[in-house]
Amino acid sequence: MQPPEVEYIRDQIANHVAEFTTLESGDLFDSGLIRFLPYDEAATIQERAIAVPFDIPIPKSQEEPYKVRFNDTDLTLWNRITPPSDNSWRAIPDGSAPLWYTNRFGSLIPAWNLFGNLFYLLTFGEEKESSQKDLHGRFAASFSPRAKYGLLEIPAFNEAVAALVGACAGLRDSGQPAFNIDGLIGPPVISLSHDCDILRGNDIWTQAVRLVRIFRPLVKMRLPGISNSWWIMRNAVAPRAFYFDNATGMIDLERCFGYRSTFYMLNGRSGRFGARSGLAVIPELLKEIPPEWDIGVHYNYDTFLNDERFSAQMEQLQEVTDSDIVVGRAHYLRFDPEKSFSFLQKHGISIDESSGYSDMIGYRNGIAGCFQVYDTVLKRPLEIWELPMTIMDTTLVRQYGPESITRFSQLLYHLSRVGGALSVSFHPGQFFNPEHKQMLGVYHRMLIECRQTGALAKTARSHVDSIA
Amino acid sequence: MEIRLIADGEEELCNKFHNRLYNDNRTMHQWRWEFVFNNYDRRPIPYAVVVDNGEIVGTQAFIPIRMIDEDGCYWTAKSEETLVDPDYRGKRLFERMYRLLFNYANEHELAHIWGFTPATRAFERLGFSIPAQTEQIFVPFSNKSIPVMMSKSLHGGKKNLADKLKIAAIRSGCLLAQTASSLKIAYTKRRTIDGLDIRTWHRPDEQTDHLCRRFIRQWGGTTIYRDAEYLQWRLFDNPYVKSVVRALYYRDELLGWVAFTMGDDGMGYLVDLMTAVDDSGYGAEDLIRLLLLEAVIGTRNMGATGIRGWRINNHPFDRLICSVAKGIGFYHIKRGHAVVLYPCQAGAKRGVTGGFDDWFVSRVYTEGVLG
Known part of the structure; x- marks a missing residue:
């Protein structure tokens, strides 16, 4: 029996694979290629499989991201994890910007905190840990720790699933994770x-806002926003x-x-x-x-x-x-x-x-x-x-x-x-x-x-x- | 060099050749829609290629289009995909590809070959006639429509005083024209007709076939046979740009439709307009006015900079559309491409070559990119 968090993330990945890839979600999970394991167990795996550690905590402060070239685009990863301490693991594609760690058995461990990042983002981890709110009581983008590193426009979940799809297809076909998954991804x-x-x-609020816009520039000694009177008239008529x-x-x-x-x-x-x-x-x-x-x-x-x-x-x-x-x-x-x-x-x-x-x-x-x-x-x-x-x-x-x-x-x-x-x-x-x-x-x-x-x-x- | 019809597996090469020469990014889906998935189910498809060392260096194709006249339906072909690699020009490849396609046309009883082109000389050498020029009916919604109509930008580049004055004059003229059109449209809006139902199609109505036949009885001549299958392909499955179709009904009887769309250039296009009056008692003029208005208001609400349609010849329906259009704020602009027309053996036998004025032509004849 896996922890409920693992079941949850697994289901979200399966749904995503079914919707956006040409694979059946079963191709990913039923084959047993992907396993969610505690980090210590993942480190000892000795077979051709992808071991995703699920017990690595998210650091308190946002870590600097890095990019890996994948399928003619860049994957942006953060919260890098260290490879298991025995020396049998090597980084793919390279140690400076790794996507996977692999050993001589063909086992793979993601080189970043895949599970932790996804669970944290899907459960609103950032904002639950923050007390910042804007005038309307909202969590603004600028409050997100990701904003500092330009990560708000990174679909981390999609990238992680694409990497998993590449790894599964690659392990199945050649024993190596694939970095080109042409034909496996459906149209956007x-x-x-x-x-x-x-x-x-012509409602009172919209018209009032326009009226204010006519005179507001006067406060700063500028010419009035006369064009707003045209919009007032136009919507009054039509x-x-x-x-x-x-x-x-x-x-x-x-x-x-x-x-x-x-x-x-x-x-x-x-x-x-x-x-x-x-x-x-x-x-x-x-x-x-x-x-x-x-x-x-x-x-x-x-x-x-x-x-x-x-x-x-x-x-x-x-x-x-x-x-x-x-x-x-x-x-x-x-x-x-x-x-x-x-x-x-x-x-x-x-x-x-x-x-x-x-x-x-x-x-x-x-x-x-x-x-x-x-x-x-x-x-x-x-x-x-x-x-x-x-x-x-x-x-x-x-x-x-x-x-x-x-x-x-x-x-x-x-x-x-x-x-x-x-x-x-x-x-x-x-x-x-x-x-x-x-x-x-x-x-x-x-x-x-x-x-x-x-x-x-x-x-x-x-x-x-x-x-x- | 080999000149023959396209072979299996060459589709992608042909499309790449087109994209290379036109610096375009036409997709294979768009290619297939145009040349394979149309409602002409005979094989091989009429697509001639010139192959040199395994490379495509020339293409010329037909899109078979079914037309209708008083004697019934018959097949014609629209000339399309005329393209020769610049390194191979002067070798009469166009003529040689066409020779192959003329044979195809005769074997498959295509009555006419027709098309629209600014490059008429090559077609004339093959025996095509130039029976007409496309002209435009046009309503400006904003001065941004003018560069589109003039096929040039009013921005960028160094401008001298004369250029600046010219642009100012164009913009002022456009503003005046726009105001005059708006007033006419607003006035016409109040003159709607009771008892008629306007519906937007999600798929073509099966009554279109019957309406086409009524149209020919009422207006004479010949036109594209717009049955539901054709309209589905041409307007609804079009991977370049689909059309919005509003249809007029009187007690569930189809009286006519108008198809319009918005091009990537921001211009609204009047793609097609057909009416045939039966027992409803409504006048053709009133129905055309209603349908034109639907297209004008529809494209304006879509954010178009203007709307343009074709005015071609002296077919009575074409003349009537133009006259009604002018009444509701359209302008008639004599600017467009040449029509090229070639009568094949089957066409001569049918006796339908009574002149291009017999043809009712709308933008639906453009088959794709232009809406």
């Missing part, structure tokens, strides 16, 4: 979603322009690429951080969303861990749609890694997309793809899945400016080499809106890159359905 997957925060541009209309435009654009997405509806209490457009417009948009697209709930700001308000929002949304709402994402990404999942599960949510950063793009859980959430107190997985959001529209553009599409393309290319799903959130109001000029055409160019990379589109719900 793109998971598109849209938070419908604002569907009509409230749906560049909001509701954009949502329908996004659906059509996705059709042109053969893609589909999830629309997260924000309803419930109104307010600056609340549902600005009200409920009435939601049924109208729901009519425009084809059945192949998914609909989810955008948990309102004030429903954060509040049973009564959350239930009220769900009931209200459920009244205007026939489909079961089981997918959701938190407005402002307000989310507590220790309490939110059981809370959401209690309210009927089985797939969540809230685990992302608002200040930077990045893999908050080190994974590009979905995983079952693990309760570290009860020591068992919960009946809820997380598809961490990697990229949010404005965050990408704010962070990378004119290089946004290049960076997006690099992330996608990397996933085409190691397998995985990139989750992208794009707000209708940012899709095609002359008020936000820097965002014009960004979504279209992202979809072009997806097509060029041969990416397939899957919604959060279809990820989980395919695993289940």
